[in-house]
């Protein structure tokens with residue numbers, strides 16, 4: 001817990017906090033968090049409270065599978081057409097895609113917490129709207145409001161957790177939010193299945209989503225803003241209080257808290273100075289024009305500054321592959337696939353997909369810090385390729401009935417149907433361990449000045465790819481056949497593996513401010529691996545020293 005700088009100066013008089021003004025020095029600030037053993041109760045509580053948004057994200061995306069088959073003629077007094085089903089499913093992804101870059105900007109102005117609050121209001125409105133709706137178009141409206149909520153929550157929750165958590169536990173705690181997503185999907189599958197026999201039961205299923213959102217809304221009143229946003233908003237005293245609660249209040253820890261604050265401040269000062277230099281030649285702007293100019297400046301910085309651009313490429317690449325590898329086609333259509341290959345109870349069989357996803361995300365939360373983000377991806381993507389390859393081969397041996405005959409079809413080749421199930425479970429396990437959660441670590445890639453905007457854009461990439469997969473899956477199953485479709489997803493995973501291997505450095509255990517430095521001059525993959533090894537070695541040595 002040391003800072004290599006000396007002579008702290010007092011900057012500003014707003015809160016009397018003794019913080020080094022690093023405009024005057026080029027010294028590095030070293031934050032050493034390796035002595036921290038486990039996340040404290042406070043950060044756990046915050047992660048769980050924020051994670052409820054993930055639960056809603058999972059619930060509202062998972063619920064559609066059972067809702068579509070239970071609606072019957074409840075909407076517009078007619079059965080749903082294929083177009084109705086596609087629109088009801090994809091409008092959520094479309095509106096999530098629209099919401100994420102916008103909330104990316106808003107989270108900078110309003111703060112991270114207020115975006116979670118707004119998402120909660122949208123979750124409640126969307127859930128109740130769907131529950132009472134009478135027509136197909138009104139249902140599409142309700143699903144779109146939910147889409148706005150899902151888009152905002154999916155971007156802001158990992159950002160919130162990542163800015164609050166101590167570096168050694170950041171990977172684990174952000175993975176917990178992914179665990180909530182997959183847990184929400186399991187709950188949605190189970191509740192959907194339980195209510196499927198009641199007439200109009202689907203209205204309860206979609207309406208229930210309002211409850212956790214309303215509870216979270218109440219809890220949020222007691223949750224703090226992130227220290228990093230608070231420093232940016234010039235509320236340093238409050239930022240210090242939050243950090244102290246996250247890290248603990250011992251004297252030793254207070255030194256560490258001060259060093260972290262100084263590091264955050266240093267980053268902000270450097271960015272402020274650079275922004276002032278850039279705008280020196282322009283006429284000063286006021287009000288919303290000033291705000292727009294700031295957003296514009298952030299977007300320009302995101303693309304033109306090498307380190308930011310690299311961060312954006314990595315974040316969008318990971319989010320793109322997370323969806324283009326085809327996982328959500330199973331989430332949305334696994335029941336259809338299992339019916340196709342002849343399973344007696346396709347909805348129940350498809351629960352195995354959601355459960356595997358949940359269980360292996362749980363495994364990831366225990367292992368990600370030990371194995372590392374990069375390594376966990378490089379090890380798990382081949383498992384996905386294996387599952388998809390096996391699936392593609394197995395489909396060669398199963399007779400697929402025409403769509404009309406689908407409901408009566410129950411006599412597929414049992415052995416190959418089971419092979420398909422095993423292959424899919426293998427694929428999902430591989431996905432959940434790496435691809436399903438590592439991309440949500442996206443916020444750590446960006447420096448504070450462009451973190452919110454950058455995370456918003458990469459979340460939008462996730463939803464754009466999600467939309468693409470949702471729309472193309474069924475047509476591809478016809479045009480390319482299941483063999484071709486799953487082979488294509490395997491091919492995408494192969495490309496994904498090579499791209500990750502080439503450009504994604506190991507970022508586990510680095511402070512958010514250090515990540516920026518790593519990407520400044522290049523991808524620095526080799527260097528990052530070396531540093532990660534060193535960090536591990538040091539941590540091990542400290543432990544042994546502590547034990548003796």
Ligand SMILES: O[C@H]1[C@H](O)[C@@H](O)[C@H](O)[C@@H](O)[C@H]1O
Pocket residue numbers: 061178181182185322328331357435436437440466
């Ligand atoms: O991380 C989540 C998770 O893997 C979900 O199961 C999936 O449906 C989402 O698309 C993804 O973003």
